[in-house]
Amino acid sequence: MTLRVVEPGPFTTVQDAGRPGQAAMGIGRSGACDRRSYALANRLVGNDPGAAVLEATFGGLVLRAESVLVVATTGSRCTGPWPHNAPTFLRVGEEVRLGRPVTGVRTYVAVRGGLAVEPVAGSRSTDVLAGLGPAVISAGDVLAVGPAAGPMPGVDLAPVAEPAAGDVVVAVSPGPRADWFPGEAWSVLLSSAYVVTDNSNRIGLRLDGPSLERRRDDELPSEGLVRGAVQIPPSGRPVLFLADHPVTGGYPVLAYVDDDDVDRCAQLRPAQRLRFRRTLPRRDGQPASQVRR
Amino acid sequence: MRVLPSGTTALLLEFDNLDQVLALYAALTEDRPDGVVDVVPAARTVLLVIDPAVTSLVALETTVRRMSPRPGVRRTGELVEVPVTYDGQDLSAAAELLGCDGEELVRRHTAQEWTVAFCGFAPGFGYLTSPDWPYEVPRRSTPRTRVPPGSVALAGEFSGVYPRESPGGWQLIGRTSMAVFDLSREPAALLRPGTRVRFVDVGLRP
Numbered sequence: 001m002t003l004r005v006v007e008p009g010p011f012t013t014v015q016d017a018g019r020p021g022q023a024a025m026g027i028g029r030s031g032a033c034d035r036r037s038y039a040l041a042n043r044l045v046g047n048d049p050g051a052a053v054l055e056a057t058f059g060g061l062v063l064r065a066e067s068v069l070v071v072a073t074t075g076s077r078c079t080g081p082w083p084h085n086a087p088t089f090l091r092v093g094e095e096v097r098l099g100r101p102v103t104g105v106r107t108y109v110a111v112r113g114g115l116a117v118e119p120v121a122g123s124r125s126t127d128v129l130a131g132l133g134p135a136v137i138s139a140g141d142v143l144a145v146g147p148a149a150g151p152m153p154g155v156d157l158a159p160v161a162e163p164a165a166g167d168v169v170v171a172v173s174p175g176p177r178a179d180w181f182p183g184e185a186w187s188v189l190l191s192s193a194y195v196v197t198d199n200s201n202r203i204g205l206r207l208d209g210p211s212l213e214r215r216r217d218d219e220l221p222s223e224g225l226v227r228g229a230v231q232i233p234p235s236g237r238p239v240l241f242l243a244d245h246p247v248t249g250g251y252p253v254l255a256y257v258d259d260d261d262v263d264r265c266a267q268l269r270p271a272q273r274l275r276f277r278r279t280l281p282r283r284d285g286q287p288a289s290q291v292r293r
Numbered sequence: 294m295r296v297l298p299s300g301t302t303a304l305l306l307e308f309d310n311l312d313q314v315l316a317l318y319a320a321l322t323e324d325r326p327d328g329v330v331d332v333v334p335a336a337r338t339v340l341l342v343i344d345p346a347v348t349s350l351v352a353l354e355t356t357v358r359r360m361s362p363r364p365g366v367r368r369t370g371e372l373v374e375v376p377v378t379y380d381g382q383d384l385s386a387a388a389e390l391l392g393c394d395g396e397e398l399v400r401r402h403t404a405q406e407w408t409v410a411f412c413g414f415a416p417g418f419g420y421l422t423s424p425d426w427p428y429e430v431p432r433r434s435t436p437r438t439r440v441p442p443g444s445v446a447l448a449g450e451f452s453g454v455y456p457r458e459s460p461g462g463w464q465l466i467g468r469t470s471m472a473v474f475d476l477s478r479e480p481a482a483l484l485r486p487g488t489r490v491r492f493v494d495v496g497l498r499p
Contacts, residue, residue: 023331023342025482026412026419121416121481130416131457132476176297176305222413224333224340226303248335248413256300259345279301 001067001145003111005137009060009098012137013126013202014117015108015243016052022121023224023247030127033202033243033266034106037075040160041110044072044087046152051114052124054137056107059098061137063109065090069145070112070152076104076163076267085158087112104163104267112152116144129203129244163267167193170261171279175229177220177252185212189230189255190276194238198270204241205265207274211236214252222248228257228265240274242266296354299340304350306339306357311410311422314339316362318411318486326356334411334486336420367408368487375454375473376495377403377445381465383433387447390464391428398466399494401426407452407490412482417456417474419484426450436462443469445492452492454484467492 005012015038018031032038032055042051054061059078063071069090077084079099090096098107117124117134126133178186194209212232225231225248229241233251240257241249242265257265258279268274294313297305308314318334321341325332328348333340343353379399381387388398405426409419430447437460440446444455446463455461456474473483484490 020330020342022480023333023340024412025480025485026414026416027482029331120476132416173300174298176299176307221336221338223305223335223338224303224331224342226300226340226342228300228302246413247333253299256298259301 001069001113003069003143003145004064004066005062005139005141005143006064006095007060007062008137008139008141009056009058011057012061013055013128014052014115014124014134014137015055015126016124017050018125018243019121019123026247027121027132028127028130028245028247029227030123030125030130030133030244032108032125034075034108034263036263037106037108040085040158041072041074041108042114043153044074044085044155044158045070045110045112046148046150047110047112047114048149051110051146051149052117053111053115054109056098056109057105059100059107061096061098061107061109063096065092065094066142067092067145071096072110073098074108074110074158074160076101076107078102078107085160086156087152101269102162103165105269106267111145113146113148116146127244128201129246164264167273167275168264168268169275169277170265171258172230172255172276173258173279175253175255176223178254180214180216180252181212181232181254182215185214185254188212189238190278193273193275196268196270196272196274200270202242202244204239204245205268205274207238207240209237212238212254220250220252222250225249225253228259228262229253230255230257240265296357301350302345303340303342304353304357306341308337311336312364313362315367315410316364317360319366319368320360320362322368322487326353329353335413336411369408369489370485370487372489372491373483374491374493375445375469375471377467377469377492378497379467379494380497381445381467383464384466387430387464387466390431402452402466403492403494407492409484409486409488409490410451411486412484415456415459417482417484418453419473419482419486419488421452421484421490422450426452430464432462433464436460440465441468443471443473445469456482
């Protein structure tokens with residue numbers, strides 16, 4: 001079973017659950033940027049949770065079925081007649097045609113059976129920072145589809161919320177190097193709106209807004225980080241790391257966005273505004289060291 | 294050990310020196326707590342990443358605080374011999390910075406047994422240390438935009454081998470034909486934390 005890429009759109013990659021467990025070798029997790037939408041796409045077509053899908057950034061993707069296929073799109077809804085959040089049968093020659101995103105930026109396209117491209121270091125994800133995984137999708141690519149794994153879920157439509165159009169508020173907690181910044185930096189972060197710049201990608205969102213100056217100049221030995229880290233480079237403008245973040249970073253991390261909220265960050269488009277609110281300390285699941293300050 | 298917050302899925306453990314990092318990494322490798330997805334050692338820290346469906350950060354912090362890593366114990370893995378042609382562009386400059394000549398630097402570099410302390414910067418880029426290596430090597434003031442793959446280099450207390458072509462600020466002292474990162478191999482990275490390394494001077498052979 002195969003699927004042909006007629007138009008790749010501005011930027012489309014193959015993604016799955018990524019490469020957890022290899023960070024000690026310098027290999028980052030990568031994988032789908034908006035994990036919730038990715039998981040839903042696979043569920044809608046009865047795939048295993050780690051099956052490979054397409055992640056289209058800014059829509060524009062046109063695919064043609066070269067076999068009878070079942071396809072579901074999730075995440076950012078695009079203009080056009082294609083049914084979103086709904087598993088759809090395609091006959092040979094029929095097309096998935098995504099216009100431009102109505103809200104959000106990343107649309108997931110799952111095919112029943114999963115994309116059977118060659119895995120690299122245990123995953124079919126394209127890591128744009130490390131340069132690992134399948135090549136970025138281009139016109140004329142023919143993608144193999146694997147055998148169906150499980151039964152169809154028996155739903156016509158998943159009634160999930162669309163990515164937000166206006167300002168987005170996410171929860172943050174102090175990061176490992178919050179003490180490298182004066183107390184004002186934390187207040188500024190919580191009270192300002194940061195604008196997503198068009199210099200953002202799968203690695204992270206580069207944000208524009210009030211500069212956050214640190215109070216120490218010494219060099220930080222590089223240390224491990226995960227997605228959601230809000231790192232402050234010398235410019236003072238925060239970088240919010242997403243799926244293809246570096247395994248270690250040498251600039252101080254002021255704050256962390258709650259992992260549950262990172263998926264929504266992955267749907268922010270340039271010029272959209274992001275606000276931060278303080279995570280409420282939970283009674284369980286959160287270490288004492290995180291509740292202080 | 295200081296326990297620093299890193300969001301809802303990770304904890305960062307900070308230490309005074311690399312030896313303590315490696316001792317804890319060795320203890321964690323021997324007996325990895327349930328639900329820990331990734332353990333990322335670095336120069337002064339170890340990042341622990343959890344699967345929140347299996348464990349919580351509170352439980353993990355309690356477990357880690359109860360561990361008693363033995364100082365001086367490092368994880369030791371297989372010994373890899375890396376053939377090197379010591380004709381790097383920075384060999385004489387680096388030797389000069391260290392107050393010796395190229396020959397002496399090569400002699401010292403090949404006389405040590407190195408151990409991969411941690412990885413970072415790029416897939417398969419190992420930071421190698423040796424207790425007997427006497428030098429602290431400053432980075433180049435201007436990083437190169439393009440360092441060829443297989444370049445053997447020095448920076449700080451570390452030695453490393455560039456797995457792939459990349460930018461880089463380390464002092465290049467030689468090159469190896471050995472593929473330190475090869476995706477057709479499992480695992481792809483040859484120089485993983487704990488791997489022991491001996492550099493062998495092979496003269497002008499590639």
